[in-house]
Amino acid sequence: MQKNINIEFPLEIFLALREDENKLSAEIKKLIAAKYYKEKKLSIGQAAELANLSEEEFIKYLAEQGISIFNFDHPNEIIEDVQNA
Template sequence: MKITKKIEIPEEILISLRKSEDEFIAELKRTAAVRYYRERKLSLGQCAALAEMSEEEFIKYLASFDTSIFSFDDKEELLEDIKNA
């Protein structure tokens, strides 16, 4: 199920950004997806769907924000993961 809502964007914003309505909305979705991924609120797959990208495309997109799909809370966790590989 998809939810459709109408948002109002001042035309001068689109003109200043030199973006079409569709480009702006796509960028909003991608930006939200990156944020929710960084905050660990949504999974990689959910964020890719929100961004309307494949998981592979979204992983590459995350890299442009210096965000890795590999995250470890501390050095020991990383070493344990390497040991188990």
């Protein structure tokens, strides 16, 4: 099941970006997925699904954004993240 969320942009900003709506939507989803993964609100699998990428593609995207997948405060967090994937 999907949930649609609308984001309003001032027309001038949208035009300045020179992106089509689908490409902009895909980029926003990747950015949000990366943010929530970094904040530990989503597992790598959940974030990849939100970004509409495979886990491998999402890990590469995280690396491009300078976000490490090895940010764990406690060893149990690694196990928990793998179980939630």
